[in-house]
Amino acid sequence: MAAVEGAIERARVVARDVVAPAADDVDREARFPKEALEALRAERLLCLLVPERLGGGGASLTEVARVAEVLGRACASTGMIYAMHQIQVACLVRHGTTEAFERYLAEEVVGRQALLASATTEVGVGGDVRTSLCAVEEHDGEVRLEKRAPVISYGQEADAVLATARRTADSPASDQVLVLCRRPDLVLEPTSGWDTLGFRGTCSLGFVLRASAPASHVLPEPYADISSRTMLPVSHLMWSHVWFGIADAASAASQGVVRALARKQPGVTPPAALRLAELMTVRLQFESLVRHMARRYEEISADLDALDQMSFAVAMNSLKVAASTLVVDVVGRAMQICGMAGYRADSELGLERLLRDAHGAALMVNNDRILANSAHLLLVAREAG
């Protein structure tokens, strides 16, 4: 526990000294936060989730999520990149139980602090990540894959990409596997740019992905199981921690503004203080939500029966929808409190960047898609999640 406390503390130092000072430039230029990643590598925070026996940090998912939150508080893009990397690592740690994957984790993720990205969406599937058009082709122990990915966040900077594909050329669209595609056997040809309102530093361009890999780098379990037991719940957990970091940055900014107002007229409680008290009640709901759901996942993370329950899937969907709604709520309240000072694009409060980032949360994997999935599951689920 002491070592892990150390990890969160190390992340705070990196966030303060490296991530926060670069955040405005990363946002303005829509560029990859490379100084942040260098610092995270130097602090060995990319392999935090890898078990100690493979040389990693041996941290729990809760602890890694807290690191993502600390980073997201300083720069949402850096927080999201860290979160997305850890989601991929979690898939390998939990489902890559073969010798080939353990060697990859020890040598590349720990040894070289490799950065992992994800290619689960595909042009032509209508956003349904549980179906693929592209297929793995296997010849003599080697697999090949070509995929048109509308988005691969920080693809150009990643050392490897985990991509979904149909198991074989004859497999139905829903029979998917997850393939570890490494450079230099991975080539990404950009097909679109990335000039968005928020999360600008994630550089989430579209690509045509072409890769070859040893057959041992296809995860043995069906992607359906990896998705429901790890990829989806861990994504929603990691993202919601980053978004809570955004909300926390906004509430800290508004607290500073109210304090400054109060100092001008000691003895008079500024009207905005009431709004701050309201904001703090919403912030508490948000914080309680992410802490509780992290604990809930940890409690059942090894219990396949519990992970496969529909009520669990609905609960993790609800976490994503709630967290992405709460972040907009908190940042909006902070804006109200800070007034025109917060509304200025050149303000040191930085609220305008937080506002733009906050609105991305409901759109990246659209909440409507997630709610539709829950709605369908609830037709048969028996109990509330």
Add this chain to the structure above:
Amino acid sequence: MAETDDQIRQVLREHAKLPVDAGSIGAETDLYAAGLTSHASVNLMLALEDAFDVEFPQSMLRKQTFQSIGSIREALDSLVRTVAR
């Protein structure tokens, strides 16, 4: 048993949206590998509950229960036995 399996196949044919005909699916064939999506599996559960007049308890509402015709039959059998008792 064969009769139950055929009834299950009929439900599969109407609701599972498989790319192959349900009649050609063996009792132990993996339905997910045969193209059953998670979305279609929910419809399948609802249709099975209607066809067999049962209600799957929470503990059965997971992927493994609907993995094959055989696993569906076992789940249905256990429910029917519970009702009969």
